[in-house]
Amino acid sequence: SQTIHQWPATLVQPVGSPLSLECTVEGTSNPNLYWYRQAAGRGLQLLFYSVGIGQISSEVPQNLSASRPQDRQFILSSKKLLLSDSGFYLCAWSLVNSPLHFGNGTRLTVT
Amino acid sequence: QKEVEQNSGPLSVPEGAIASLNCTYSDRGSQSFFWYRQYSGKSPELIMSIYSNGDKEDGRFTAQLNKASQYVSLLIRDSQPSDSATYLCAVREGGKLIFGQGTELSVKP
Numbered sequence: 001s002q003t004i005h006q007w008p009a010t011l012v013q014p015v016g017s018p019l020s021l022e023c024t025v026e027g028t029s030n031p032n033l034y035w036y037r038q039a040a041g042r043g044l045q046l047l048f049y050s051v052g053i054g055q056i057s058s059e060v061p062q063n064l065s066a067s068r069p070q071d072r073q074f075i076l077s078s079k080k081l082l083l084s085d086s087g088f089y090l091c092a093w094s095l096v097n098s099p100l101h102f103g104n105g106t107r108l109t110v111t
Numbered sequence: 112q113k114e115v116e117q118n119s120g121p122l123s124v125p126e127g128a129i130a131s132l133n134c135t136y137s138d139r140g141s142q143s144f145f146w147y148r149q150y151s152g153k154s155p156e157l158i159m160s161i162y163s164n165g166d167k168e169d170g171r172f173t174a175q176l177n178k179a180s181q182y183v184s185l186l187i188r189d190s191q192p193s194d195s196a197t198y199l200c201a202v203r204e205g206g207k208l209i210f211g212q213g214t215e216l217s218v219k220p
């Protein structure tokens with residue numbers, strides 16, 4: 001069966017520090033991969049999605065970037081965090097035209 | 112980016128009642144629709160997928176789709192306190208899933 005791993009579960013970072021969140025999927029090949037962010041009490045905002053290695057679509061212009069160095073690995077990065085980057089970050093995978101399946105999420109607090 | 116809109120919550124129902132959650136979407140070309148449940152502090156989990164007009168039932172859950180009206184709903188029969196959560200409607204647009212803001216449901220014992 002397919003599983004998705006996302007880490008760390010919680011993270012507290014100062015403003016201006018870098019960020020790297022990693023997500024890996026097991027048990028499937030060539031999945032679509034997604035990064036969403038959820039601010040407190042809000043819905044899910046799509047940040048990036050990828051349909052293959054090196055193929056990244058950015059949905060929201062901001063100081064975040066994403067990379068997909070391997071088929072089942074998706075990384076979210078920032079060079080300098082802002083206070084507004086705080087939130088619940090969710091990685092997800094899907095097959096074509098299938099539902100998304102989410103990881104457990106990373107709760108990021110920028111102080 | 113097209114929009115997905117849900118009833119503003121919170122929605123409160125007594126235990127054993129039917130909870131009705133609604134969602135409208137703006138992209139007429141959308142073909143895939145999903146309902147997710149999200150408990151506080153947790154990630155969303157898939158409840159139902161629906162792709163064709165009409166009703167789809169799974170246990171106590173029924174999803175209803177009307178593409179002409181661009182409307183999708185979720186009914187929860189015999190609501191239980193454990194159903195208390197935020198329910199997210201999602202619509203596929205090309206390779207991505209667009210989510211509504213969610214409706215918070217509270218089931219009172």
